[in-house]
Amino acid sequence: MGNLADRIEEYLKRVLEQTSEGYIILQRSELAGVFACVPSQINYVLDTRFTVERGYLVESRRGGGGYLRIVRLGLGIEGEYQQVIRQLIGEQLSRARSSALVDRLLDEEIITTREAAIIKSIISSNDLSGEFRDWDMLRARLMKNILTTLSRDDLV
Structure with a gap:
């Protein structure tokens, strides 16, 4: 399957599909550990593939208690x-x-x-x-x- 960015994107989309809340909360460092990459690679994927234009809101807090929240926006007639x-x-x-x-x-x-x-x-x-x-x-x-x-x- 494609490059690292493609694998990270696919993983995040799969996790989002499996949640009933419509959002996921992750630790950037833990996600980087799963893919054996630096956290900046995670940032790259979020900045380029999880944009509002593509239907996502990403909230990010850095530091010791930092997290990533990725929200999938609805797109219905009145979404x-x-x-x-x-x-x-x-x-x-x-x-x-x-x-x-x-x-x-x-x-x-x-x-x-x-x-x-x-x-x-x-x-x-x-x-x-x-x-x-x-x-x-x-x-x-x-x-x-x-x-x-x-x-x-x-x-x-």
């Missing part, structure tokens, strides 16, 4: 994830963050593979003709509209 995302999108959204949001919608089976490809194609196009310069602002508006459309009751 708190959509509210959090609308707030975090703000006025601008990078290509990478918008792509991560679309991947999350696909993972949760809110959209199909084809719809994900269409959305990614639209939000990543910087080569359209014209003088428009603020693509991050346009992406933010598009993603907010997409989330609003997906949460409308009459579409279900």
Whole structure:
């Protein structure tokens, strides 16, 4: 199975799936011991693969009594994830963050593979003709509209 980061990610996702609380609490040093790595490798996985765009909140406290709390955000029609995302999108959204949001919608089976490809194609196009310069602002508006459309009751 892939590299160390992939194994750590898979392990954490598996543990999250097995819990009924919707979150897990771990010690960073103990997790690093399980994978025979340094704690900074754990930080890397959390920072890159357990982001809000991907549907997770990570709370971290360092030090002697330190811990990691990883919360899986719900993504239903009225899920708190959509509210959090609308707030975090703000006025601008990078290509990478918008792509991560679309991947999350696909993972949760809110959209199909084809719809994900269409959305990614639209939000990543910087080569359209014209003088428009603020693509991050346009992406933010598009993603907010997409989330609003997906949460409308009459579409279900």
